[in-house]
Amino acid sequence: MVVTRKKLVPDVQANEVSYGKGNAKKYIVVHETDNTRTGADADAHARLQYNGNSRNASWHYTVDDKEAVQSFEHAWRCWAAGSTTGNNQGIQVEVCVNSDGNYQKAMLNAAELVAKIMKDEGIPISNVVQHNHFSGKNCPSQMRAGKVSRSQFITMIKNASGNTTQQKPSTDTNRYRVLTGTYATKQAAENVLDVLKHRFGWVAYIEPDEAKWRVKTGTFTGMDAVQAGANKIKTAKLAQVTKIVVNNIKDQDS
Template sequence: MSIVIQQRLIPDGSPNKPSKPMTPQWITIHNTDNTSGTAESHARYLLDGSGGRQASWHYTVDDKDIYQHLRDNEQGWHAGDGNGPGNTTSIGIEVCMYTGMNQDVAWNNAAWLVATLILRYKLTFDQVVPHKNWSGKQCPSQILPYWSQFIILIKGQVQQLQNGIRILVNGQEAAQGILKNNVVYGPIRDIATALGLSVGWDNTKKLAYLNNISQPNSIILNGSAYVPVRAIAESIGASVTWNGTERIVSIQHQDKKE
């Protein structure tokens, strides 16, 4: 799976964040305890100053979106331990619980985010903790009774990420790719959507098209067309880079019409 993380960063100097640097050593899981708030509405709440409270965290997750509010390398006020390690060394993630939300999808989205951060910062599963670990509060209220199952979800996502290739378009998550004969292939439809381009398929020639430009070496995987990512980038004049450590392919493309 691959999810676009939408950045709505709290401005530097805002009174609802510490504005202090940190090196992530923990990931702290919360539930919002808000039966009406989506990830997007929590993003607006933080941008509007958290109601005058000293409250801020790094990400909010629901069944549709992930919003980022703080950079990973800056402290938040979310753990309830003052200047303790929860606030000063942990990335805070709030998981929504609004009425009508698909909880399974939201928890899987949260597990994917945690897995991504574990791999990025070389953390262990023991460094993923509930809010209760820092302050004694029964939080995350919905996830806490199923904590071991939630960790299993995270482990599954880590395994998927380790076996797969992340494809970013202009810095945003776009798709999950595969490595075949030392070539990274990606699902052309997902990549086209991220680039804002049209995609087509000639069933006779078994050939994919991006903005009417043919994409040779197309393959079908689980019913979807996959093409070499570098070929996609070069066909539209985009640049592509490979991060072998994190297994990330990045496409940078500036629409010439802009």
């Protein structure tokens, strides 16, 4: 049973990267992110959309081996399928292929999510299609290469419970930031900043620290979220030392 949570793109921003609301919800369109870099998980792609995707693209869900994150309600006509019909009538599901994730588990989670969407929206399994169905693009590429074949994925969906677990809101509503240890040069800090902003989809900044430099993230709500962020920085080997600090200003970056 996959854990799902929402990090919905604000409506004003959503209107800039979609055809607006009015999705006919006839299809579920399965994609892969094609982003194999470490840390390019569901949270990273959801944050990328939430913080302002630089590409003219949007999708409803991103799924990895741990969770599914929803960025748009089903009513939105996202830009993902490569055709008018696919965008106006499809619910778009992106599966992560990050090298530090488990692709098989991500596909199982995606199958659980798809089964839930089918149940909620009355979509038949015959209308669960690949991105390729609408545009001819080689997507989802690893599925199409047979790593988990379409027929195997359809079997996963049929065997899925169709239930998901909604992540419970954290009782800790405090906002926190992660500070990295210091870097000897500004360029080294900028290299880390680039990863946090463009691979992880985070808000982040560089700060001077005497003759050195450190990187400060945007805010996370709750200790669990910020601890996961600090662990992600260490796992990606961007910093050996991290520090969690309470954010005393009620700002909105995340």
